[in-house]
Amino acid sequence: MLLAALLCYTGFTALCLSMNRHYGELLSGPLTARRSRMLKWAGWLLLTFSPFVAVDDAGWGVGLAQWCAVLMGSAVLLVFLMPFRPRWVLMLACVSLVLCPFAAMDQFPV
Template identity: 55%
Template structure:
């Protein structure tokens, strides 16, 4: 479940960074159209791929339910961090992507 959580949080952060407002707040620049499209595709890809660790860990019936719970938890965390600690939200997404390969080994 840790891997699914890390991937969902990074995916939501990428989708958040694809907007002009949040990209300007967090990175102090306006995203180029290529970067915006890359962040959108990457964000949706991370959210969709996060299904597989949840299903692998708990099977289809419980895995999909756990994936929905992880989606809600990661979105809630991002929504709560953005107004008060926007830089922390970005740092957590980066650390989550760095920790994802380690979380893969927790599946086995």
């Protein structure tokens, strides 16, 4: 379930960064249309992939329920961090990107 949580948080962060206002708060430089499109695609791709990871981990019944909880939890975390600790949003997204391959190796052993 850790991999699904990391994918959800990273996906929501990418969608957040695809907006001019949040991009300006968190990163420097202009948000181009191409970059916005790429961030939207990455965010939706990560969010689309996360329920499959959750279902593979715990089955259809429990996996979907856990995925809904992880989805809401990651959204709430992002919403509460944005106004109070905006730099933590990027830090947690970077940490989750680093941890994703390790969580994938744990969930899908070779």
